[in-house]
Amino acid sequence: MIKTHLADDKDVLRDVWFGRIPTCFTLNQDEVTEREAEPYYLLLPRVSYLTLVTDKVKKHFLKVMKAEDVEEMWFEYEGTPLKWHYPIGVLFDLHASNTVLPWSITVHFKNFPDRDLLHCPSNSVIEAHFMSSIKEADALKHKSQVVNDMQKKDHKQLWMGLQNDKFDQFWAMNRKLMEYPTEEGGFRYIPFRIYQAMSDRPFIQKLFRPISPEGNAHTLGNLLKEMYPTAIPNDGEPKRYQVVIHGIEPLLETPLQWLSEHLSHPDNFLHICVIPTPTD
């Protein structure tokens, strides 16, 4: 038996949860203001949602605007409207990886791009979206057995944990969603989504098991090979794409089940971004 002095897997969960992106919010030039709006600096939780954590931003800019000029707030980065229903970390990795920090986001109060974005009139919409993701993930992982066994207050605890940034509160409940029968070696299917920076297609999501029929553990590489073969560099060629999860590039031999347990977002999906390798 070897005793390790490396970090425990628990530390990965904490690192994932407490990941923050330093962000600079600036008001769109075209907005009508009474005086000039100062930019607003904030640390955004990577695992949360834009509209859930930007109350302070809204308050800050409303101070310089007239009520009649204010419609629904939305965000844009270098011309791309940011989908609030993707986790913040995914938006950053997808659009702004390898750029200089802080992440500069433009805030709009007019011309809501209905074609690109969902409306978000209140936090209950975010809650519904979040809970439906969790339920979908559990349907893949456990045929919905775990989430259905939970009580209403347990669901609330998950949501409140995310909303209030309570790691312990969230994981006290989420731990149940991460369990699986030992003899099966993993979940039924891995809930994952693969995003591509250069495509308008939303994301790739298919059924994929953590263990091969021969009983081998599937790796991140196995998943990509099946879902997105171009993301894997051919022998000898330079790497064309980066495969990014939570701002890091796990090795392709990383077991998928482990990734699902440790690097999933609170919505229980493993969000994987495939972005072009920067040419510098």
Place this chain on the structure above:
Amino acid sequence: MPVSLLWAVDVYGRVYSLSTAGQQWEHCHDAQMEFKRVTAAQQCCWGIACDNNIYLNVHASDLPVRYQEETYENQRWNPVDGFSERLLPSDRWQWSDVTGLQHQPLDSFRLPSDSWEWEADWYIDENFEGEPTEKGGWTYAIDFPATYTKDKKWNSCVRRRRWLRYRRYKAMDTWSKIPSQQTTLPDPFSDISCGGWEISEEPRGRLSLWAVSLQGKVWFREGIYHQNPEGSLWEEVSLPGEVVQISCGPGDLVWAALWEGQLIVREGIGRDCPKGTSWAVVDSPSPDVGAIHVAVGVNVVWAVTKDNKVWFRRGVNSHNPCGSGWISMVGEMIMVNVGLNDQVWGISCEDRAVYFRQGVTSSELSGKTWKVISVPRDGDRSHSSASANSLQSAGYYFSGEVRAQSVVSDVESDTEKGSTDGPACLVTSASPESFVDAPTDHTSDQPTDTPKARIPKVTSDSFISELVSDREPAKTIRDVGSAAPAVLEEETIPGEGEVKAPCTDSSLSPTQSGGLLDPQWSNVDLEEAQGQQAQTAADAESADTCSLSSVATYTLAMEDPYGADEHPLWAWVSGGGCSVDTHSQLNWFNCTMNTSSLVQSVQSMSLSVTPAQTAAWRRQIFEQLSERTKREMDNFRHYEQAIEQSVWVKKGTMQWWRDWKPHKWIDVHFALEQFSGPEGNKDGILFIYYNFYEEKKYLHAFINEVTILVPVLNDSKHTFAIYTPERTKQRWPIRLAAATELEMHDWLALLSVSCCDSRGIQGPPSKQAIWSITCKGDIFVSEPSPALEAMPYPTPCDQMFWRQVGGHLRTVECNSVGIVWGIGYDHTAWVYTGGYGGGFFQGLASSTDNIYTQTDVKSVYIYENQRWNPVTGYTNRGLPTDRYMWSDASGLHECTKTNTKPPSPQWTWVSDWAIDYSVSGGTDREGWQYAADFPASYHGYKTMKDFVRRRRWARKCKLNTTGPWQEIPPIPLSDVTILPCAAQSSVDVVPLWAISNKGDVLCRLGVTTLTPAGSSWLHVGTDQPFKSISIGAASQVWAIAKDSSAFYRGSVSPQSPAGDCWYHIPSPAKQKLKQVSVGRTSVYTVDENGNLWYRQGVTPSYPQGSSWEHISNNVRKVSVGPLDQVWIIADKVQGSHSLSCGTVCHRLGVQPMEPKGQSWDYGIGGGWDHITVRGNSMEPPRICLPSLTDPSAPAPRSPLLARSGEVNSNAVGC
């Protein structure tokens, strides 16, 4: 569960064993002749060979089999010669046994058989009743026989002294013939069965062995026990008929089948009479067909009739050994055998395969179905596919075998690859290991002398070399000459031998460090070498054969690769040594491509810490995450957080042991408010809302002031206690009870996480951690601050924060490099795995890796009390003033067999009530102890003055939990100690000593920070059983024997890890020592009256010291650390509210020049049982204050403060 073996004999008389962790039958190679039958126990296997002699195969273990011979030299004084060997004509022999009746000169002692050897010559025993004698071990008396004293008096007319000599059983792991010393003995044996080990624990390793001769007579082997594995003599047992076969169970069941077809049952078997007294006859299950075979377990009897039908006997137990009726079972067998846990094996009539009865549980003893054991034998070709997933079976007796296995599987992948590449590699596949391994490992290091190096070890044992020389010619001929399956069998083994060899002689090749090789083998380990000699012999032999004939065997293999794969035919099976229960996972049933086992091994690979934690992908993730933190957060810490931290409240209802009198449980509301502190650290407040005369009030405690949360032992309520420094001083915690166990565990886990958060503690305990254990068996750790041992103002002991670690232990010991060992109540040894949490800590409060199942077993005792009256003798009718007729030890509480519950809801009963004979003071044959009246001192025999008697009943209960602990089988321990100071590197061997629960002194080899469990035990010889041991920072080993004498072990060093001899140290006058602890230089002991003693005059040149100095009374246990810091468990400590028993105390004022210290500081308690500070090597910051030597206040000399108060309350309830 440790690995155990199923034994079997095939129709050719070859003996095989199958490990519970294995996937193939291993041929027992050193059985140099064919066997007819075998019968196994866990420690040995007996067999009848084709020469009709009985052979014994004692399994090698770390504990050698040693037998102490003793004789007395007697002398009488006369005025002319003084004391001389001239005795009076009426006197005893000049050399005699202890009674003086038996003439025993030194040269009359002979080795009982060729399997024994003398350890050394005769020597004089200098120890007398725990005291060293002077003047050559003589003890004096007025006359023979009389009371002897060690002092010569004016009237001492006779003297005597004891001589000792040890002989050692050397024929381990090999079949050795039992000498037939009686000429009358018997006609050839035809059947044999051993069992009876559950009848009595004394003497240790006792076995009953029954044998049947060809004439149908039955013989019982007398005197088999651990130190005398061969037994002493055969005794014939009279019979009502001629027996054909006999079966003896682990308990008191013995059945035999008669030629006539009936069965006979032995009656009257008990601890005083293992042979039994008489036979009862039971008719054959079938009226027409007689029984031919019977097999018994603890509570079952199976029989086979002459038509091969199988029968199960209903209603069998030790009160009714005959049972009540037969049930016909499915299947036709030629024989069946019952093993441990009443598990059943059989050999089927049809295909002669070994079947296992599946589904046998204590509630369903007849099981469900027969399942064929379909594993190959080690000679079969399919071996290679099976060994690929044998990585799991890492529980082998020899680490060498594990290594061999893994190498085999490595090589096989090479082989596969190779065979596609062309003919050059085909040679490899013939004997892969020898070719692949030899060049890479040894040949480069020591090109030519590898075979030479092995031979001396083999020839050092004459028995084995005889064996080798006998076999070699025959085998070479067979190898070259024939293509029979037998040869193939021989052929695969050489390869394994080649791999194994380097580990047994690595002392000669210390540079060899490839892969998993353990450096500890560079210690020359005589005990191990001996245990493995048989093994080595076989290896060397087969290795030779291999090199001689590898070409020949290669061709054979290619011609007929599946030649040996035909179905084996079995003749006999014995499960008496095979420990299987309902939870066991066996890989015996289908060894062909087994997806589920593959999945499992993948699973264990990805989750187990060993290979995966260090895997590149995991390192990459850890590294990149910390890089990400640097990149995205480190420069932006001044940014505002998007989410404000808010207060989080958790509420519940509980009961509270109220602070005012009369104390009782009242319903309260309980709330924990958590919030973030000013620096972002989390904190909280605990509120307890209660009603006080209709008025609502509350009590609160700040989470950052809570020092410990302690689960409390209570057989009806789920209670825990909360301490703060103030409440520790008062000895009055907040006591709470939750409605259910689950609720309590939820709260404890939550509160514990909150407490740790508020103090910024997370992850596993540090190497410096202080470990302690409560009377309940719960384990706590505290992180010492550097100021803990500071002078003159150390951190007060009551401010130490303790957190719980999962698991259940009685003792824990650690050192400052992070090696931690524990011992359970059932004496199981456990090693700390580096994890945290377990038990009720789940999710975030627990590490994912390194948490394992842990069980513990302890006994609950009640007393049956009786009073004598002139009419009816002893009855259960007492006087009105008497205690309860069924009570606890004090007699104050009624405890009947039915109303006594396990100590807490976590425990479940696992046995029935049984009389306990192992009570101090002794008992009579029915377990009674007698006394003049209750309560009084009891003795184990009845006198005229005795009017009351009592006997103790014991019932075992078991606890299942989880924690960061892994079992170290197989030797149960009673004490352990680890050298306290730092090792130089992670591969440096750390000295670790232990005492087995039988009192053997053991030294663990191969303990390093990387392998804290070590590899094997080295037995250290003693003349008597020991009970306590401690090793200091300079390898000074002190120990206390069971007779309370103290010993110092001389010359212990890294070169000589076991030292050379014991030096007897006199105890403090009239005190019986019970425990010792040695720090950097200080040696402290505790005696049975609670006195703490310091050893004066210990210097490097005179490490034994000169005298004992009394330091304190009221001490239960002491732990001296690597800074010579002294911590104890005090017996009773008075607080402002109540008295507490079992309290952690710290010796203040200990300095290099003042190692005895000045006074005590009181910490957590009561209810504490054990502490170890041997991990804390943190030097305190040095502050020089001149006023130090003159303490202003008179310091208490003893931890017991003479203050009045309540004596009832004891937080942990013991």
